[in-house]
Amino acid sequence: MHKAEQIAQSRHMNNLTLNRHTEILEILEIPQLMDTCVRNSYYEEALELVAYVRRLEKKHAAIPVIQGIVAEVTQSTQLMLTQLIQQLRTNIQLPACLRVIGYLRCMDVFTEAELRVTFLQARDTWLRSILAAVPEDDPYVHVTKTIEACRVHLFDIITQYRAIFADEEPVVPPPGQEALNESAIFHGWVLQKVSQFLLVLERDLQRGVGGRLDSLLGQCMYFGLSFSRVGADFRGQLVPIFQRAALLTFQKATQEAVSGFQEEMNSYTLISAPALLGSTIPVAVSSAQPGTLQPPMVLLDFPPLACFLNNILAAFNDLRLCCPVALAPDVTATLEEALRQVTKVILAFHRAEVMAFSHREQELFVQFCLAFLEDLLPYLNRCLQLLFPAAQVAQILGVPPTQLHKYGSLCCIDESAVQELLASVLPEKETVSPLPEEKALAPESPAVLLDLQLPALEQEAEPSITAAEAVDDRPVSGEES
Structure with missing residues (x-):
């Protein structure tokens, strides 16, 4: 059973x-x-x-x-x-x-905060994969495609996050824990992405973008403007990056100009070149039109100076496309340093060749230095003043234009410093003490002086003298002759 x-x-x-x-x-x-x-x-x-x-x-x-x-x-x-x-x-x-x-x-x-972090991490992984696929051979192409990818995809991620998670609603913390500021998660991630983009931008700009800073600046400004709609306008962070890039490009160009000048001087010989233009024509042009951008034609008689000026003008043209006013003192200082190096090259050339100079070569060397001091330097100053107008600089500083000189040479080369360096190889200028009548009349040339003084001499009881005798009796400097 x-x-x-x-x-x-x-x-x-x-x-x-x-x-x-x-x-x-x-x-x-x-x-x-x-x-x-x-x-x-x-x-x-x-x-x-x-x-x-x-x-x-x-x-x-x-x-x-x-x-x-x-x-x-x-x-x-x-x-x-x-x-x-x-x-x-x-x-x-x-x-x-x-x-x-x-x-x-x-x-x-996941908790609500962990879910937000997980979403941002996953979308960030996808975004980094897109950016990693951009070719890095050409810096300009790389930064352009990076800007486009970040602007489109990053904006989409932000839109998705805001549509899914409402930051206005506070995250309810577990019992015994403090309330979590969920908006800090999102804004911290956006700040990280913007910082990474700025690092990539600065790295590519340092590699060189071929003088297309203005195009990149426009794209980056549009990128920053589009992010202003989500409260992440970073256009202010772009300014110092492009300033450093523009200054670095200009410094490289001026250094290349100095190197080119040194190479020209190594093979340069003082020969009597045919004066096709003459020494009076460029002076007349520069005196008649002091505000024009026409380079001094007298520099064509001296190829090293002409090549140096061409390279500097090429650097100015690249700088003009993206020329922040804040760079005025840095550009001026860079140009002054380049001119000091050029002056040292000229002095080294003089020391090496002075013992073999003939009388004619000595005269040509003096003309070379005078063209550098009296034609090249003033022309560079005019270019700087057009790149950085004094009125605009004074407006940014908040001072009247007449008081701008108190802040030093912001956008003007110190010509006297260069002249002092070359003073040892140039002949001293002879000064003529003017007569009392000359001071009153303020003549412009010796010819005008003689025309004005001849009638007074004819009225005297003494025998009259000719104009040639008057010229021979008066000490005339080399420049006036």
Whole structure:
């Protein structure tokens, strides 16, 4: 009877299992069904299965079969979580982003703050993959494509974040913890992205962009202006970067000009070149039109000076495309240093060749130095004044233009310093003490002086003298002759 009782009980359990076969089979097939839903991206059905298994676990946590089912479903849930985060690392649009974040919230794996960080990290990974694919061979192409990619994709990410997460609603912290400023998460990430872009921009500008700073400045300003709509206007951060780039480009160009001048001087010989232009024509041009940008033609008689000026003018033309007024003192100082180096080259040339100079070569060397001092330097000063108008500089400083000289040589080369360096190789100028009548009349040339003085001499009782005698009696300097 005892054995029959066991058999009857086993038979009853078998009959009960047979009657509940369908329901038991459904429970046992949950892990397989969960895996199928996850691999085919049926995330809503997978979430329903997860919720059902959680209820089973609460009711029958002690049953080993249920424990195995829960463990297998948990593995499939982890796979679904990985797939959802991986979708955020692709070129996903806003509707798909909303669905993915909805699934992640239903999974109840992350807190609200962790969900924001996870979203930004995943989208940041995708953005960095886009930027890493930009070719870096040409700095201009690299920075241009980087600007375009950041402007388009970064703005899309910001739009997606603001559509999904409402920063106006405070994140409810867990009990016993302080409230979290969720807006700091987003703004910190945006600040990091802008800082990384500025670093890339500065690095490419230092590599050289071929004199196209103005084009890049326009693109970057448009980029910063578009970000002003999301409260991340960074145009103010662009100014010092482009200032440093413009100054570095100008410094390189002036150094190349000095190197070219030195090479020219190494092979230069003082020869009597045919004066096609003459020494009076360029003086007349410069005196008649002091505000023009026409270079002094007298420099064509001296090829090293002409080549040096051409290189400096090329540097000025590149600087003119992107010429911040704040660079006025730095550009002036750079140009003064280049002129000091040029002066040292001239002095070294004189020391090396002075013992072999003939009288004519000595005269040509003096003319060379005078052209450098009296034609090249004033012309460079006029170029600086056109690049950096005194009225504009005074307006930025907040002082009257007449008081600008108190702030030193902001946009004017100190010609006296260069003249002092060359004073040792130039002859001293002879000065003529003017007569009282000459001081009153303020003559412009010796010829005018003689014309005015001759009638007074004829009225005297003494024998009249000729104009030639008057010239011979008066000490006349070399320049007046």
